[in-house]
Amino acid sequence: MQRLETLYSVSSNIHSIATALRRTVCFIVCLILFAALFPIPAKAAEQSEKEAIRVGWYECAYQITRANGERSGYAYEYEQTVSTYTGWNYEYVTGDWTELMDMLQRGDIDIMANVSYTDERAETILFSDRPMGEEKYYLYVDITNADISLTNLSNLNGKRIAMIENSVQTEQFCEWEKEHNITTEHVLVDTVEETKELFDNDEIDGIISTENSIWIERGLSPVVITGSSDIYFGISKARPDLKEALDAAMRSMEYDKPFYNDELYKQYIATETVVFLTEKEKEWLKEHGEIRLGFLKDDTGFSTYDRENGELLGVINDYVQDASDCFGGDKIKFRLIGFDLEENQIEALQEGKIDMIFHAGQNPYMAEQNGISLSDTVLSTPLAVLTKQSHFDENAENRVAISKEDLQYKWYISYNYPDWKIVECNSAEDAESKVRNGEADCFPIRIGVLMQYVDDKNIHGVFLTRAMNSSFAVSKGNITLLSILNKTLKTMETSKLSSAESAYEDSLRKVTAKEFIKDNFLIFSLVILTVFIVVLVIILGLLRKARIAEEKAKNAQQQAEQANSAKSTFLYNMSHDIRTPMNALLGYNHLMKKQLTDPKLLDYQQKIERAGKLLLDIINNVLDLARIESGKMYLNESYAQVDQLFEEVVGVFEPQTKEKKINLKSEVCVQHSHVMCDITKIKQIFVNLISNAVKYTPSGGSIEIKLQEIPCEREGFVAFRTEIRDNGIGMSKDFLPTLFDSFSRERNTTTSKVAGTGLGMVIVKDFVDLMDGTIEVQSELAKGTTFIVHLMHRKADEQYYRQTDEGVESDETENILQGKHILMAEDNELNAEIASTILEEMGLQIDWVNDGVQCVSKVKQMPAGTYDLILMDIQMPNMDGYKATEIIRKMSDKEKAEIPIIAMTANAFEEDRRKAIVIGMNEHITKPIDAEKMKKIITEVLK
Template sequence: MKRALLLILAVLAGFVPYARAMAQSPWGAAEEAWLKEHHVLRIAVDPYWQPLEYVEKGTAHGLSIAYIHAIADRLGMTVQLVPTKSWSESVRKLLDGEVDVLPAVPDFQLPKSAGTRIALTRPYYVGTTLVVAKARDKNYFDLSSLGCITVAVKEGGAYHQWFEGHPLSCTRILPEPSDSMALAAVRDGKAAAAVGPSAVLHPLIRLQYDKTLHIAGTIAELPLVLRMAVRQDFAPLLSLMNQALASFSAGETDQLYQNWLEGADYLQPSLKALWHYYGTTIVLFLIVLISLGVSVYQAMRARANALKSEKVKSEFLAIMSHEIRTPISAVVGALELLDREDNSTPRRELLHRARESADSLLAVLNNVLDYSSISTGKILVKPSALRVNDLVRSVLNGFEAIADRKGIALQLNDQSGGHIINLDGNRIRQVLGNLVANAIKFTEQGAVTVDVRLSRSERSSERVTLAIRVSDTGIGIAPEDQPRLFQPFSQVGNARQRQTGSSGLGLSICKKLVEAMGGSISIWSTLGQGTTVEFSLETTIADTHDETALPPSPQVAASVSGAILVVEDTPANQLVLMEQLRALGYGPVLAESGARAIDLFST
């Protein structure tokens, strides 16, 4: 019993490796032995049988190539393409032993010279043979119906060889270098019809000969059945390839066809074919392209015109700035002198009105010119160290006389602590001056109050926030008008309120200047009670020794003694300036030109 058990175990031990080996390989012993000796599968193709098989840039493509690579993967082999210049050369290399496989051989194309030296695999593709002719020709459905016509075929190809081996009674065969040239022969009248595989001719007709050539029928007795040809002495390889072809599932076969169709290159389409299939798209694209080009040209031209117009406007405003400001300054100066000398009440009132109108006109002109510069982006911010309370007082000093004439109190509530900060003094002066001027202009009684506060910034301990608020007890602004206050050339209120000589630019200029300095501006107003405007800016504390000296106030300037040189070439301004200086107690010396001024100053 013990001996029998040991015998059974020994048999089983010998059977396990054999069973494992059988499970690992589906091939027979002869095939396995052949695979161990051969690792490369050499192939040759028809280099111009597109899309079934062809060579492009040294690489083979097509349906037959997809199948041979799939078979090689099954066998664990690699595929090597042996270059050839024609199908005939590929067949010769197979017969000479330089090639192992021809991947695409029709049933009817096996060369007579091959004899029994070539074996064919099972078929893997079945197609139809097409007859292509012009629209007016008849249909052809068998070889006998061809009759006595000239038929164009690809030279050296399967159909050429078949017709040579099976000559028809009166049909003349015209060999052409390629299937495309065979179709061209039909188009040009050299042949009545062309014969070839549907997989090749159908896409060529669609892409290159649409509406010129047509499918005239199929040859029923000449189907295109593709097989692979193997050297007869490679019987194990033939068996392996047949087994591999039989092992492909429906899904794998479908994927091979799908990859072939997606990657098939049916030659470069003709312009006529492109126009037929994409004519509408091409026309629309050209229209869009032309429209875009015209739009770009018009935009560039409009920009050039705008720049030219802006340059002309800038030049015009520069001239107007000189030509208008000069006489207006003379008018304002003359009215100021007359106002000082004439004490008669009726005439003094007229002089007051004239001076106010002249001041208003000058302010309007200044605002228009300033807005023109600001709107073109010419806002230069140059911070410097300055004392805020001194700057605010110097601005208010310039409005004291106007406020006194209207009987309005001009008040300053300074909580800046006398600190020196880094700001653009000229821009602050311009903004504050506009706000105070507006407040006085629209206030008939009461007061205009300026509050100045300096506090630590909420965002950084190293920065401070300057807030300047201008409040008045004037006519106020209606709620529906307030959203338009910062719009250029916007005037609010009734007709009586608009009769102030305002251009509607003051607040717009203030907003742009404040934003250019990185700040913000806000307004609150109640109709009939007054208006409050506040702007705030973030900045830093400056060193004391960096403080920029402010221009001396009129009171300080008046205490300076000595002669003053007046350089002015306009007679009206000469007269006004000389009289103004004499009224202030100076002894003016006039120079009509720059050269004269240098001479007088040097002496």
């Protein structure tokens, strides 16, 4: 019975345990089902990451609340950047420094910016691994107080100085006092507002503070730096998760934006502080006087002279204006001194002729090599490169083409892209050419210039990631001036000068002749052809009138003389009007040639050029004939070497003879080659004779030319015999007697298909007669023609031609022309544009005025030495070139009165040249402009 009771008891216990197990399993199953049906919101799991971060906010130089309630400042922007990496939302908790520090230590707020590290604070709060910046501590005092002197800091003894209790700046000030043996009365405060109130009530004499403009506004000045420290984010010890995320964000920021802290400091802190000059700096300015500021005369965006009024334009004006008055009553005076080349600036700085260079590239190594020191950044200029590469990699070892005189780009490349190889060029155009030819991979340009290449299929622009930073440059060791300049920059907004430079560059950029031609090629070609046709019609009309005049002259001698006189006068007056459009036609054609790459368009251009030159030859022949008939033809003798002159003329026809497959042979046999002769007329004689031989000799024919010296009975003279023989179509015996008659041709243009006026032989005969020479002709149809010319020339003095032989080397020519400043008086805008382009390609700087009145005014207004030469048109409104030259030559300023003047005019006759020389001009250039001839004349005058 007892055993049964025991079994029953055990059975009951087992049953109870089983029941409990069933209940437990059921409960667990229910929980699982409930979790599956009603999952816990994800937001609850991520609450710690998405909740608002409580940030301490107190008013200081790093944290600013504006009048409209918006937050700003160094710390605020830094915090917002952090949030882009962490995804945090902020809840700002306001208070004073002491209150917020206590809250951070208790965990009532999560983060606070601008906290200096101390071991004591590290026991109660966490710090970010990296500093968010550095703050400097200044002693602000009222320097107008008679008891305080900047030169004797011991006068601070006993002064009442306000400072925040338990702050790093206070600790460092105490150490500074001990170091300088100064004892002040410490007035401990908790807030900026409390400090303001104490100062306004005259209860304190100075303040220890970070850089803050509010003290400047109250008349205080920062007289000395008493300490500095890195500042960190302080983090509640209860939130190590925030420290981990914050450190990760700051590491990423350091990698992505390595100069972010410096940029924020300059934007918010440096510009907030009103700087002042020390007594030493004031004394330096007082003793030194004007600061001699060197600048480049043609530096687009920085410093460029306006062609119309000579006004200096560019960011240099903005700086000088702001810097002159940036220290209130302490004025700074600048004297601007212009230079053509950067090398000249550096040389002048080294020799003490200037005190500073307006801007130089930020390259410490190159600055050291040149013995100069650089200021803080003045402005930054974004750059691009032009390249043919479809995928340009700026981190690769590229070959960069740079003009040898452009130090700015050289310094920039060597500093920012040291792996690039610099390929020196003669000019920016040469650099572009090397890139197009594959001799270089790229060449640098400013962003504003890129638009010129938008439609260029062979080259394109690529923006560079590193801007070109510019600084002021002073002589090594001139610490005082460097400090003054850095302080002037500190008073200006960071981006002001950079923005101004870009604006000036855009405003100065004008559409050039090259761009206009390139964009309007078809229209321009039609205009040129139209001008060509109009001028040709004028010429044909003139010829027709001339023929009619001659026919009438046969009836009566008196009428003939009147007709000849009228014809000559008419053609003389027409010379200027005909040559003006011809100058535009040939000039623009010359510019267009340099821009074309399409073979078909080049072929059109070459045909226009040949037609234009033919038309010019016709014009010259007609005008020469008019002068001959009017008795106004003179010889203009100058030194020449006959053999070289001969070879030069023959060389002109070598391309034509090769094209026609004509065998051209020449021979020179002379002993006395140095003579005095009229070079232009000699050339015209033989150009006409050889040109006829080429015209009338068919393909496969031959031309033989021989120049030989023959015995001469006249003392001091040398005689030459020139024979020009061809096996061309020849002339009939009946035509030979009329060969040298005006407008005479055996075959007209339509029959022979060879263009010409029939004036060439007339002019040749008259020129030969003018030189007391003879010309003979032998010819037979289908067998050829031979011309034999005998001329005598006076021997040149040996000493003269030995000196002349030295000549001007090409390199010397470049040095003579490079950077010279020229004033050009020209009333025709098209001619001015053509001449400016040609002259600028020679390395010259051009100022343009419309008439003689403006030219004289410009010379009077600008300082002596501004212009190295004047190019003077003759026929201009208001005042012609002759009158303008006379006024300039009579100026009281000797240097201005003696400035070289060259006539550049369509008045092309010899009497025009003589008159220009008599008036006081140095030389005479005729239109249409021959670029090479112009270059030679300008070089000789400047030399």
